[in-house]
Every structure is written in C-alpha cells, then in structure tokens.
Amino acid sequence: MKPLTCLPSLFALLFIVVSHHLSPSWAASDSVYDNFLQCLTRRTQPSDNISDIVYSQSNSSFTNVLTSYLRNRRFNSSSTRKPLLIVTPKQESHVQATVLCSKDLGLHLKIRSGGHDYEGLSYISDDAFIILDIFNLRSIDVDAKEETAWVQAGATLGELYYRIWEKSKVHGFPAGVCTTLGVGGHLSGGGYGTMVRKYGLSVDHILDARIVDVRGRILDRKAMGEDLFWAIIGGGGASFGVILAYEIKLVPVPETVTVFRIQKTLDQNATDLVYKWQSVAPSTDPGLFMRLLLQPAASKTEKGQQTIGASVVALFLGNSDQLLAITDKEFPELGLKKENCTEISWIESVLWWIGFDNGTIPAPETLLSRDYPASFFKRKSDYIQTPITKDNLEWLWKKMIEVGKVGLVFNPLGGRMSEIPASATPFPHRAGNLVKVQYSVNWNEEDPEVGKKSLEQIRRLYSYMTPFVSKNPRRAFLNYRDIDIGTTTNGNNSYKEGRVYGVKYFNDNFERLVKVKTAVDPNNFFRNEQSIPTLPK
Incomplete structure (x- = not known):
C-alpha cells in the first residue's frame, strides 16, 4: 500500500459565475491576446520578449502548457472551460505587469505554482479567466551557514530538498511528502510533512516573503506589514496577491x-x-x-x-x-x-517516502524531476x-x-x-x-x-x-482543498458564503483574515471559489 497523500483530488464542480465578466465578443476573439500583449509591452522593458511568455488558445503550445501542471484529470475534460490566456513570467516584473494588465482589462486572474490544487481552483473557472503560471520562477538560494534559504514560489519541494542537500547533509526542511508540490501553494496553505511533530509546519519556519500586491508593488515582510505577512503564512497566498518567494529557516536533521x-x-x-x-x-x-x-x-x-x-x-x-x-x-x-x-540519510528518506521503498533508492538528482502522473x-x-x-x-x-x-x-x-x-x-x-x-x-x-x-x-x-471527528465547526485542512464544504460566488454575499468554509479551514482566525483581505484587496481582485472574502460594504 503506497502513501496516498501525493495524489491530487477530484469533483465535477459547477462553479457559479464570478463577479467580473468579459463580454462574449472579447471572450470569442483573439483581441484578448492582442490587448493583453500590448498592455504587457507598455509595462515591461523592450528587451523582455513578452510574446514568449503569453499563450493564447490558438498557440500550438497552449494545451501542453496548460496540462503540464494539471494534476487532476477531472478538470481536463472537453467541457472544462479553458483559460483565455496563460502567462508564464520569467522575472518578477512580468508578474507585476500581469497583475496590472489583468486589472486594466477586467480579466479574472488565477494563480498556479505546482498544480496540485485538489479542486483545480488555480486553473479552472466558470467565467472567462487567465492563468498566471509561475513555474519558471524557481530559483533557490541556500545559505547553509545561516541555515536559511530564499526559494521562489514556482520551485518544487523536490528541488528545494535537493538544493539544501547540495549545501548541507545535516539540514532539511519540514514540508510535504510529495516532491512535485509547488512551493507557493504548499507553504502559503500551511505545509505539512513527516517532520511535523518535531518542527511543526512549513509556515512555522518562514522568515520573510516577497509578494506582488493588487497595486503591482513588490513587498517584503517589512513593507507589507505583520498583518499581511501573517495572512500569507497559512491563509492561502492567492487571496492576497501573488507570492514570489519565501525566505525559510532550515532545520537540523541527523546524518542517519x-x-x-x-x-x-x-x-x-x-x-x-x-x-x-x-x-x-x-x-x-x-x-x-x-x-x-x-x-x-x-x-x-x-x-x-x-x-x-x-x-x-x-x-x-x-x-x-x-x-x-x-x-x-x-x-x-x-x-x-x-x-x-532501514537506516538511511534524510535525503534518501525523502525518496523512500515517494515510493522508492523497495531497496532501490535512486540518486538525489531524481528529486529534480517534475514529472507527475495525472x-x-x-x-x-x-x-x-x-x-x-x-x-x-x-x-x-x-x-x-x-x-x-x-x-x-x-x-x-x-x-x-x-x-x-x-x-x-x-x-x-x-x-x-x-x-x-x-x-x-x-x-x-x-x-x-x-x-x-x-x-x-x-x-x-x-x-x-x-x-x-471535530464538531462546531467540523474542521478541514486548506491544503486538502475540498469544495464540498462550501464555495463563494464572490458576489454580494461573499462574506456570508465565505464564512461557511472559512471557519472550517481557519476557525477563529477567519475573521482576522477577512480584515486583512479587506484592507489590502478591498475590491476582491484576487479571488477564487474558496478565497478569503472582504467585509460586506
């Protein structure tokens, strides 16, 4: 019996239309691509080759880019609504421009890192939308002496574990078993793994962060303030902005x-x-x-x-x-x-947990693979x-x-x-x-x-x-996304709807998350079917 946690989730969900809509003429034509590309070009450097990072439905690579990080085949049927565009930024300024252009053109933006979202909320919607897929933003800078690392949100856990191992054989990081998880979604939702009882969650070891807010600004912990920083270390980053990177504190692990x-x-x-x-x-x-x-x-x-x-x-x-x-x-x-x-090194235990438990543990470089069977x-x-x-x-x-x-x-x-x-x-x-x-x-x-x-x-x-199990509320784990416990249309009743699932995921912390959301994104630009709502106006 293999560990089941690495496998994604399902449900043929009928999402209700979200508040911002495109007109049928926009959604049916390439003018979305043209207008978006023009906006990005205005907001970025001339040398950026912006056309290389934007994929329209007519692009021959569109389907491959869409499905490369789509882990749940439930959300890839012929009837599943596809994004109008997929934007794959190669630098932080591309993320800033994408946020601002999405606002300018009234486009609903979905944010995807590793694609393991159990309900596909990072890459499906019932209204016209685009995907900001940050898989290219994957740099990892490990400082073994300081026991810290900066890791971009598009990196995978396998890549993070490997880069730590390159620098130190006696350090690790408490995060998930599945090594193809994207850092952005995993860490912003909590982050749970095999060292949870010794060191707690991933979010208990985040020192700093970089985020693009609704105004297109890049903010670190000092600039964003402690309220927003608190919200994005367990409250789900996609409700508040686009997570660019986290600074994490490494933890000691024994040689054996x-x-x-x-x-x-x-x-x-x-x-x-x-x-x-x-x-x-x-x-x-x-x-x-x-x-x-x-x-x-x-x-x-x-x-x-x-x-x-x-x-x-x-x-x-x-x-x-x-x-x-x-x-x-x-x-x-x-x-x-x-x-x-079986006595092994910590990095070998990471490989053992993803299924190499038959005595043939491969080289640590295996962790760099992003292949994942949907x-x-x-x-x-x-x-x-x-x-x-x-x-x-x-x-x-x-x-x-x-x-x-x-x-x-x-x-x-x-x-x-x-x-x-x-x-x-x-x-x-x-x-x-x-x-x-x-x-x-x-x-x-x-x-x-x-x-x-x-x-x-x-x-x-x-x-x-x-x-x-727990009662009043019956609790749930945000990283195990489950739309059965409630969704929001992001309309006039979004607070009431959001509270239904919000208290199950966050208990008494939900109201503080709502206050932070209302302060930093009052018009609810960053939203999905289970995002943190704003206070009613």
Missing part, C-alpha cells in the same frame, strides 16, 4: 534516520494496532512520525472476502536502536523488529480529537468495506504542533487535535459514471465518520 513500513490486516490484530496507534502516535517522541494508512483489501485467508489493511509508514530522526527502544516500550502491538528498519481523484479532510473506541473501529471497518475503495490516511499531530498557539499563523489545528485525516479515492477511467460512483463513495465514508 530510520524508516519502516509495517502492514497488518484484521486477522492479524489490525484493530488492536489502530486503537493503540491513536494514543501512541500523537504522544510519543516528537522525532517519530508514524502515518497510518487504512484501505479495504482482499483477504488472504478467506477467498472472496474483503478485509481492512492497516499500514504504519514511519520516519524516525535517529537510528534503529533508538527507535526500537521507543516502540518496544510504547507500542508492542506494532511488532517492529530490527529487520523491518489521475482522477477526490480528497477530503477531518480532525480527530478523541480516540475512536475498538467497537467503533470495528463498525468503521464494516462501513469502509461496504463503501468500497476509499482509503483513509491518519497523520498524527502532537509534539511541536501542540506547543504553538492556534493564532500564531492562520493554520489553527494544533493543540487538542490528535490526528489529521485525509480521505482518498482515485480512478483511472474517463467514464462519468465511474467518477460519479467514486464521489458518492468518498462522501458516504465522510458522513459515516461524523461522530468521530
């Missing part, structure tokens, strides 16, 4: 770390393992991260019967002897033995605050088998996460939360009925989990 994978089924006492995992995983040594994967599977002992497979996949920031001293004492139900453990998928999220009893776990297994192929990923919190105040960043799900849950379903067919059935299955399991 340990990884392991243990798999059990119900007839191998998986229920006892899962029950005990709920109390141990969030409270054990902060250097130990044990992800739990739960998935319906064919029984190996009863032909034709379904069971539940439970896999514990783990990283320990230390050697195997230190790890076994912990698990033997705290988690004997796991049955971990020396031969189950699939059809849907994701949802929850937070568990009280352990699920054994009786309820057994009931849940029956429901999972009944539903079908939907999997659950349980990610333990605790450790450093319980020490940071909920208001320190917009990400609020810290103390009091034991487990972050991801619901996961994938399919490989374009048949609408297959997709419809898969969506029904994941929503049924989400409903069955209601008694066991």
Whole structure:
C-alpha cells in the first residue's frame, strides 16, 4: 500500500459565475491576446520578449502548457472551460505587469505554482479567466551557514530538498511528502510533512516573503506589514496577491534516520494496532512520525472476502536502536523488529517516502524531476480529537468495506504542533487535535459514471465518520482543498458564503483574515471559489 497523500483530488464542480465578466465578443476573439500583449509591452522593458511568455488558445503550445501542471484529470475534460490566456513570467516584473494588465482589462486572474490544487481552483473557472503560471520562477538560494534559504514560489519541494542537500547533509526542511508540490501553494496553505511533530509546519519556519500586491508593488515582510505577512503564512497566498518567494529557516536533521513500513490486516490484530496507534502516535517522541494508512483489501485467508489493511509508514530522526527502544516500550502491538528498519540519510528518506521503498533508492538528482502522473481523484479532510473506541473501529471497518475503495490516511499531530498557539499563523489545528485525516479515492477511467460512483463513495465514508471527528465547526485542512464544504460566488454575499468554509479551514482566525483581505484587496481582485472574502460594504 503506497502513501496516498501525493495524489491530487477530484469533483465535477459547477462553479457559479464570478463577479467580473468579459463580454462574449472579447471572450470569442483573439483581441484578448492582442490587448493583453500590448498592455504587457507598455509595462515591461523592450528587451523582455513578452510574446514568449503569453499563450493564447490558438498557440500550438497552449494545451501542453496548460496540462503540464494539471494534476487532476477531472478538470481536463472537453467541457472544462479553458483559460483565455496563460502567462508564464520569467522575472518578477512580468508578474507585476500581469497583475496590472489583468486589472486594466477586467480579466479574472488565477494563480498556479505546482498544480496540485485538489479542486483545480488555480486553473479552472466558470467565467472567462487567465492563468498566471509561475513555474519558471524557481530559483533557490541556500545559505547553509545561516541555515536559511530564499526559494521562489514556482520551485518544487523536490528541488528545494535537493538544493539544501547540495549545501548541507545535516539540514532539511519540514514540508510535504510529495516532491512535485509547488512551493507557493504548499507553504502559503500551511505545509505539512513527516517532520511535523518535531518542527511543526512549513509556515512555522518562514522568515520573510516577497509578494506582488493588487497595486503591482513588490513587498517584503517589512513593507507589507505583520498583518499581511501573517495572512500569507497559512491563509492561502492567492487571496492576497501573488507570492514570489519565501525566505525559510532550515532545520537540523541527523546524518542517519530510520524508516519502516509495517502492514497488518484484521486477522492479524489490525484493530488492536489502530486503537493503540491513536494514543501512541500523537504522544510519543516528537522525532517519530508514524502515518497510518487504512484501505479495504482482499483477504488472504478467506477467498472472496474483503478485509481492512492497516499500514504504519514511519520516519524516525535517529537510528534503529533508538527507535526500537521507543516502540518496544510504547507500542508492542506494532511488532517492529530490527529487520523491518532501514537506516538511511534524510535525503534518501525523502525518496523512500515517494515510493522508492523497495531497496532501490535512486540518486538525489531524481528529486529534480517534475514529472507527475495525472489521475482522477477526490480528497477530503477531518480532525480527530478523541480516540475512536475498538467497537467503533470495528463498525468503521464494516462501513469502509461496504463503501468500497476509499482509503483513509491518519497523520498524527502532537509534539511541536501542540506547543504553538492556534493564532500564531492562520493554520489553527494544533493543540487538542490528535490526528489529521485525509480521505482518498482515485480512478483511472474517463467514464462519468465511474467518477460519479467514486464521489458518492468518498462522501458516504465522510458522513459515516461524523461522530468521530471535530464538531462546531467540523474542521478541514486548506491544503486538502475540498469544495464540498462550501464555495463563494464572490458576489454580494461573499462574506456570508465565505464564512461557511472559512471557519472550517481557519476557525477563529477567519475573521482576522477577512480584515486583512479587506484592507489590502478591498475590491476582491484576487479571488477564487474558496478565497478569503472582504467585509460586506
């Protein structure tokens, strides 16, 4: 059973038309391209070759540029509305000009970095729109002596991890498992990975940032002020401007770390393992991260019967002897033995987590690849605050088998996460939360009925989990974007609509985000179907 987190999401969403519209004559002609190109030319240096970074629908490279960073095939059907233009800036001034020209021409701007947005909100819309795709802005400057790095928003996590490794074998950064994630979206939404219990989220290690605001200005932390800086380290950068780069603080990692994978089924006492995992995983040594994967599977002992497979996949920031001293004492139900453990370097553990766990870990240069197999998928999220009893776990297994192929990923919190105040960043799900849950379903067919059935299955399991997860509000993780919990039309009721999903993502931090949004972007230029709204006028 492979880790499920790297795979994108799904849903055939009917987005409601957003407030700014193009006339049909504009949307139907190349005049959008011509007018936009003229505006960019006026606002940039003559030597910039602006035509090389703007793609209209008639450009032979348009489809390739659009789909290169489109990770969820649900949003690439013949009926999916395509952008009028794609702008691929090669320098910061191109971003400034794109923002100003979009405003001048009344164009709805969508911002994309890595393309892993689970609901495609960075590259689809129901109204006429353009995409600002920043994949060319990918420079990374690592200062190992100062333990810092400046990383542009279009870089991937794999590129960041590799550049850190080039400069230091004893430093890393606490961010996601999936190495093709774009830094801009991942860090601005929180950033969660295997070192979360030791060091917290990615946003807990951001020192500075560069952003293009609605007026086309490039602002650093000092110029933007602490309110806006706070908002873009966990509140989603695309609601406030275009993130150009973040300055991050590196964290120390030991020369040797340990990884392991243990798999059990119900007839191998998986229920006892899962029950005990709920109390141990969030409270054990902060250097130990044990992800739990739960998935319906064919029984190996009863032909034709379904069971539940439970896999514990783990990283320990230390050697195997230190790890076994912990698990033997705290988690004997796991049955971990020396031969189950693999001691490797931290950079090798990054590769191990993305699927190279069969003894053939490739060279670190593999992390520079941006190739990613797009699939059809849907994701949802929850937070568990009280352990699920054994009786309820057994009931849940029956429901999972009944539903079908939907999997659950349980990610333990605790450790450093319980020490940071909920208001320190917009990400609020810290103390009091034991487990972050991801619901996961994938399919490989374009048949609408297959997709419809898969969506029904994941929503049924989400409903069955209601008694066991957080309430009032039922919490959700912004980086696991889910439009089922609410959307906004960005019209007159945007605050009321935005509050529905906003309090689930941000709890008590939502109102502060709204105030920041209203101050820096009062006319709601930077918007999507789940953006931070402005206060009602």
